[in-house]
Structure formats: C-alpha cells, structure tokens
Amino acid sequence: MDIEAFKVALGRFGTGVAVITTRDGEGAPAGFTASSFTSLSLSPPMVLFCLDKAAVSFEVFRAASGFVVNILNHQQQDISNRFASHGEDKFNGVKVRDGAEGLPLIEGCLANLECRTTDKVAGGDHLIFIGEVRQVHLGEGTPLLYYMGKYHGI
C-alpha cells in the first residue's frame, strides 16, 4: 500500500467543512474542524464524525454526552482555519449561542445539528463518534468546500 497515493486519493474526494463543538465537564467550549462528518441514518436521524485520538480536544469529546455539527458557509474560512489549529482561544471573537442541550452553536452557519452521542467506535488512529440528532437549525448561504487540500466556494 502506497500511503502517499492513499493521501492523494483521499484529497480527491471533495467535502463540505464542519466545526464540531461540545463542552467539557466545567462548561468550557471545545471544537475542531472536520471534513469527516457524514450522515448515517434517517430514522432515527443519525450522523457521525471521526476524531484523531491525538487531537487536543479528544478527551473532551470522548467524555461529553453530545456534540454540535456546525456546517460552514463559504464566508467562514477563517473559522475553519481557527478550529483547525490547537489554539487555546479558538472561540475568542466567534459568535456562539447555546442550543437546547446547552452546547455551543456557531452563529451564521448553513446548519447546526445538535446531537446526543450514542456510540463510539474504534477506527485505527481515529475514533468514530455516532450521534442521534435532537435539533436542527437552518441558516442561509452556500457551502465552504474542501478539495485537494484547498478551500473552494460555490
């Protein structure tokens, strides 16, 4: 298996971009940028994402009872970059509000999905988080897309 070819092949699969958010036991917000968000089931409504076990926020997500999928619009590239870093102050200056489950929803997104974590499945160096969608919020705009390591808009 040629690992470099594997990476190139993965880059050829264009995706949207989401920021997955939650809170730790003390209520502090945590979040990271994800392209691994996928719809899983319609009935019941379920989604999943995959998080690197080496991520700074990994233990927070593993311990949390839920998460929010914030689907970014094409004007939110700065938010994507911010949440793709390891910075302490990722939420500084980012407009958020609490959802019904008390988890942070990023304002101005194409959609926010509030989820309860139902399963965590081993997946190599990542963990697959599966959640049932409890609330959906819809915004306006066109998507931020990611392809071959670069952002694109429509």
Ligand SMILES: Cc1cc2nc3c(=O)[nH]c(=O)nc-3n(C[C@H](O)[C@H](O)[C@H](O)COP(=O)(O)O)c2cc1C
């Ligand atoms: C467009 C894009 C998509 C990404 N998708 C994922 C992903 O699905 N899973 C993941 O673990 N990291 C993903 N990353 C990398 C994380 O966002 C990055 O490692 C981040 O620093 C993790 O934050 P943390 O270390 O503070 O938890 C992606 C980065 C970018 C720019």
